[in-house]
Amino acid sequence: MPDTIPADSVGLVSPTTLHIDTPITLECGRSLQSYDLIYESYGELNDDGSNAVLICHALSGDHHAAGYHSMDDKKPGWWDSAIGPGKAIDTNHFYVVCLNNLGGCKGSTGPTSINPQTNKPFGPDFPIVTVSDWVNSQAVLADHLNIQQWAAVIGGSLGGMQAMQWAISFPEKLRHALIIAAAPKLSAQNIAFNEVARTAIKSDPDFHEGHYADYNAIPRQGLGLARMLGHITYLSDAAMGEKFGRELRYDAIQYGYDVDFQIESYLRYQSETFVEHFDANTYLLMTKALDYFDPAQEFGHDLAKTLASIQAKCLVVSFTSDWRFSPERSHEIVNALLSTGKEVTYAEIEAHQGHDAFLMPIPRYHEIFNSYMQRIAAECGAVA
Amino acid sequence: MSLRVDFQIISDWIPEGARVLDLGCDNGTLLNHLQQRGISGYGLEIDNSKFSDCIDAGVNVIQADLDQGLPQFADQSFDFVILSQTLQAINRPDFLIEEIARVGKQGIIGFPNFGHWQCRLQLALGGHMPVSRTLPNDWFNTPNIHLCTVQDFEQLCSDKQMEVLNRSIVNHAHKDTLGTKLLPNLFGQIALYQIKKTS
Secondary structure, three states: OOOOOOOOOOOEOOOEEEEEOOOEEOOOOOEEOOEEEEEEEEOOOOOOOOOEEEEEOOOOOOOOOOOEOOOOOOOOOOOOOOEEOOOOEEOOOOEEEEEOOOOOOOOOOOOOOEEOOOOEEOHHHOOOOOHHHHHHHHHHHHHHOOOOOEOEEEEEOHHHHHHHHHHHHOHHHEOEEEEEOOOOOOOHHHHHHHHHHHHHHHOOOOOHHHOHHHHOOOOHHHHHHHHHHHHHHHOOHHHHHHHOOOOEOOOOOOOOOOOOEHHHHHHHHHHHHHHHHOOHHHHHHHHHHHHHOOHHHHHOOOHHHHHOOOOOEEEEEEEOOOOOOOHHHHHHHHHHHHHOOOOEEEEEEOOOOHHHHHHOOOHHHHHHHHHHHHHHHHHOOOOO | OOOOHHHHHHHHHOOOOOEEEEEOOOOOHHHHHHHHOOOEEEEEEOOHHHHHHHHHOOOOEEEOOHHHOOOOOOOOOEEEEEEEOOHHHOOOHHHHHHHHHHHEEEEEEEEEEOOOHHHHHHHHHHOOOOOOOOOOOOOOOOOOOOOEOHHHHHHHHHHOOEEEEEEEEEOOOOOOOHHHHHOHHHHOOEEEEEEEEOO
C-alpha cells in the first residue's frame, strides 16, 4: 500500500468499459454479436492525436498497466516500472492505452462473462480467440478513441506478438512496434509447457469440463499447478538461485512431503493467490492463443515475406537468460526485418532474471527503451 | 564538433543514396553523418552501452557479434560494408574480410598500422610490445589481438583476390605527411582501404 503516490506514478486510475455492438468475426470462424473491452489510459491525447501508445499485455496481464486503483492497493499496475511521468513510456509525452484482451477475465468479454444466448457464463463455450483477433478488437478500440495511427504499439512476450501482428495486420496504423522478449511463433518446447499447464487444469476434479462456475467451484489445484509451472519458466535458474537458493522454510529439514525449501513455499503462495483472481478457462484460452500464433504460416512459413509489408519501425529487445523466448527467437524476427531493409534496432540485454526480465527496470534495458521512446516523442512533437 | 578525419575520408568514398553496413558502429557517429548525406543502412555493435547514443542519433543499430560473421545478411545486399578500427579486435580477420566482400559490393576497412616506425622501434630496441596513442593497451589487456601492418593487409587482400580501389594512410592526427606518402608502412599510423572482390 503506498502511503503517498510516488511522483513518477500515474497516480490513482480507474478503468473504462467500452461496449461494442458491432459483431466481430473471429479467426476460428465464430463471432461475437457484442462485447465489452475494458481499458485504462494515462496521459493526454494531443491535438493531432499523434501521441497515442498501445500497451499489449501478456498471458496473465490485464488493462491495469500502471498506477493504483486505490490507496489500499498493495502493488501498482503490472508495467508500472515503464509507464509514468519521466519513465520510459513517459505519460508527460504520450497518451497510453492498455486494455484487457478479449477472452480475458478482468472485465473484457471472456469465459466468465454472461452468454446472452444462455444467460449463463460462457465458460468453455467462449470461442478461442487468437492474436489476430485481439489486434482486430484493439483496432476497434482505437477507432472509438479517435486514434488513426498509434505512435507505437508496445508489448512483451505475448504482448510483443501482438505488437508484431499489429505491424502485419495494419501496416499504416502504427509508426513503431516495440517487440520485447517475444518470438515469431512458439517452439515445440513452448507448446509442451502450455500443454502440461492445460492438462493440470483439465484434470482437476473441480474443472467439470470447464463448467466449474455451474458447480460454484474453482479448479484451484490445476490452475495453481499451471501457474507454478509457468512461473518456473519465466525465471532463470540463476534468478531463482539468487532469490531462494536452498534456503529452508523452517530451521531444519522436516523429512516429510510438505514444504521444506523456501522456493516451494514461494511457488505455493504464488499459485494460491493467482487462482483467486484468474479464471481457468481464460488461462486455457491464452495458452492456445500463444500456441496458434504463427503469422508466417499464411506466407509459406517465410517470416521475411510476412514482415515485408510492414511500415512500422521496430525496436526488438531480448534478454540473455530468457530461455522461454531466447535471444535466438528475437534474431529470427530481426533477421527477417533486415532481409527486407526494414528500420530496426535490436538489443540483447544482459540480464539474469529470465523471461520476466522484460517487466523489470534493468538499467541498460530501460536506458535503451527510454532513448527509443524519446525518439518517438520527438517525432510526435512532444519533446524538442 | 567536426567529424573525425578518417570518418571524413570514408564519407568521401561513399556516394549519396548508397546502402551501407557499419561493422562496430560504436555510438553511431559515422552512420549519423552518412544519413545526413542521404546514405542509409545499419550499424552492428556487440556492446550495447552506446545504443542510446545510436538511437538518439537516429541510427538503426543491431546487437551482433562480428566473430560470428554476417550470416543475417544476403550476398551483395549493401553497396558498402565499413569496418573502421575494429579489424584488429576480430577473432578471424580473414574470415570477416570474406564476409565483408560477400555482403558488400565494396568494403571499406580502417586499421592501426603496426608497421609504424614507433612500433618497430619499441619492439626492436625497447624489447617490449609496442604501446602507442592509437594502440594504448598493454599486451595482456589489449582487445587488439590481430594487429597487422599495411604490408600484411595488402598481402591478405591479394591472397583473397581483393582489389584495392582506394587507399589513405595517415598519421595519428589523421593527416597525411610526406612520410606517409613515401613510406606509408613506416610512417602511417592509420590505414584506410576501399576494396572490392576481383570478379
